[in-house]
Amino acid sequence: MNTSSGKLRNTAQRTIILNALRGLKTHPTADELYEVVKKEMPKISLGTVYRNLVMLAEIGMIRKLETAGKQMRFDGDISAHVHIRCSRCGRVDDIWADPISIPEHMKTIDFRGYQVTGYALEYEGICPDCAKKGMN
Amino acid sequence: MNTSSGKLRNTAQRTIILNALRGLKTHPTADELYEVVKKEMPKISLGTVYRNLVMLAEIGMIRKLETAGKQMRFDGDISAHVHIRCSRCGRVDDIWADPISIPEHMKTIDFRGYQVTGYALEYEGICPDCAKKGMN
């Protein structure tokens, strides 16, 4: 696979980061992925992980999730799918569902002068792990 | 209006913050609201604004937006409505549209063990102001 595009160079760090993200079925934060990648390349820096994740998202090879929560999360799967986020721990999982017909619905809406570029549908709930731990 | 609930006390600061938020049609961040509130009460502290906004959201008198972007945003209007967020400046506006039939659709979805508490539908775009400024 070719990880470069335009004037981007093809570094070992970028390849490892991309493969690590694709190997995870989760939607890690930058520092979660940093911990994974460090096992393979112990001297890599967190700044490099951030820089490459943002860059890879910009060229469309991965997705930067537009999700609530204070930490950025990334997804190696760029196919169209919806997420559910745990409001306790912030974990994000994939939801496999027929996409709802939002694009059709959008034709009827007054967007008040905005150029609409997309939409994000995100479910919210308590993940199985947090439900087990916390008692409410 | 009574802004207290349970053991909460009814302070001048809380009242001013709540009224200021309700008076705005925007969805301000804590520090945007802080700037507004300071005009009326110059010695108020940013920490007090944060503390009260979070508290008022917890008791359901205002809404804390579960929106992307690094800053928290709050909404004095707790009725059900959808938002659009500018991906350039982070500004959030209301969209008046018939709610899509997501609740019905949800019955058909496998939520993988999550207790679902809700969903967030958010449109994304470029606001009129940013479209005017930037040239792309």
Place this chain on the structure above:
DNA sequence: ATGCTTAATAATAATCATTCACATCAAGGG
């Protein structure tokens, strides 16, 4: 009205995620 209990406040320090600055390194074309 006065005092008392305790939540709320103002000010400031601490934390956490992310970005920046910069000296060095190395990919890949010539």
Place this chain on the structure above:
DNA sequence: CCCTTGATGTGAATGATTATTATTAAGCAT
């Protein structure tokens, strides 16, 4: 093989939010 320039690692800087703490003031009971 060298040179240009993007990429890296280190560490410092930033910005938003949260925590700490001494002081103030609601509001109930006197």
